[in-house]
Amino acid sequence: MNNRSTGDEPQIWEIKKFLDDLESVKEDVLDLFDANPEASSFDSMWKVDLRDLYFSAVSSWQLLKSCPSLEGKERVTRAQNAMQFLEAAEEKFQQVLSEVKTVQDEKSEHLEHRLREAFRQVADSLREAIQSYMPERRGTPPKKHVxxxxxxxxxxxxxxxxxxxxxxxxxxxxxxxxxxxxxxxxxxxxxxxxxxxxxxxxxxxxxxxxxxxxxxxxxxxxxxxxxxxxxxxxxxxxxxxxxxxxxxxxxxxxxxxxxxxxxxxxxxxx
Ligand SMILES: [Zn+2]
Ligand SMILES: [Zn+2]
Structure with a gap:
């Protein structure tokens, strides 16, 4: 029997397009760092941060992509792993933004804006898709506070x-x-x-x-x-x-x- 919920896949491929947009902004930010080596001696660390941001988002997507073919507990665990990579990407994103802001270049403001937009699209769509594979939290307020x-x-x-x-x-x-x-x-x-x-x-x-x-x-x-x-x-x-x-x-x-x-x-x- 085939239990694959194929209906979810178009959404997953939509996110791939957002990731491609993010990749192109990433390349432009790398160029910005290259063009402004004097901006900081931490330049090479910034490039690592930028790549970390992008590859955390890609890893999250890859894990998400395998969710439709899984079932039960295995699927939930996979979705949770995808969420962890998304959270890592979100934290890196804040760090990379602060680095782009440091570069005083006429292009940096525009790039900062593009990076925000591209990342928001990736993160929002990933989160929504991942959550559809996670169980709803049915928590209730505790009887005791300690x-x-x-x-x-x-x-x-x-x-x-x-x-x-x-x-x-x-x-x-x-x-x-x-x-x-x-x-x-x-x-x-x-x-x-x-x-x-x-x-x-x-x-x-x-x-x-x-x-x-x-x-x-x-x-x-x-x-x-x-x-x-x-x-x-x-x-x-x-x-x-x-x-x-x-x-x-x-x-x-x-x-x-x-x-x-x-x-x-x-x-x-x-
Ligand atoms: Zn809570
Ligand atoms: Zn409060």
Missing amino acids: IKAGPMEYHLPCSLCGEIAVSFTLGPISEDGGGKINYKGITKSTTLDYQLNELIFGLLDEGKIRQVHKHLRNNTFIEDGIDAYCPKCDKIYCKDHYVTRVVYDQGFYDCTYGTCPVGHERIIDD
């Missing part, structure tokens, strides 16, 4: 869909009482000294997310607090509901903004 998953393990679910957005877990404790707390959020994973931050577990036990956020801000190197937390809403959101935007300056990572579903924006990683 879930105690183990003696020293706490999960903070998204207040909209219940997806676990943040976890605090205690690692092994040495004889002198030293150890690490593992923190995993929506933009970063890191460790904190247990002895200096032991009170976090007490606060989590009492459901005091705001106080944990404040503690991280004031007393640790996680100076933007819980990355999945919107202080204005006093709520946790997962990475699908707290929309993140990575900002680059002249090709270098600057910070990440998060915007909650209500529209509150703040820097969640600097």
Whole structure:
């Protein structure tokens, strides 16, 4: 039996045309970098970034292209992989834009505009097509805002869909009482000294997310607090509901903004 949903394929080939447009803009941006070697000594890194952007988008498309011939779980996994490449391309896109902006050339402004347009078409159409192969998220708001998953393990679910957005877990404790707390959020994973931050577990036990956020801000190197937390809403959101935007300056990572579903924006990683 042939279960291929051939109806999806024209859309997939439409995206290939957008990719071809992106490729031609890529070549023009490469020419721009070549014509302005004095613009930056990072010129060769910029070319790598530009190629990364393009090939991440192409890889996403190739994975998408194989989805119609797959079924069930295999298809969903393939679509998820395609989405990961798309997300990588979107992050590279912000970086490349900041690099194009650095070039002071009469052509750079026009090229920046063309790059935006070409990439938007690719990204929007890829996202829509990939999502059609992914299961609908049927999440529901969680009953508890802090879930105690183990003696020293706490999960903070998204207040909209219940997806676990943040976890605090205690690692092994040495004889002198030293150890690490593992923190995993929506933009970063890191460790904190247990002895200096032991009170976090007490606060989590009492459901005091705001106080944990404040503690991280004031007393640790996680100076933007819980990355999945919107202080204005006093709520946790997962990475699908707290929309993140990575900002680059002249090709270098600057910070990440998060915007909650209500529209509150703040820097969640600097
Ligand atoms: Zn908010
Ligand atoms: Zn969510």
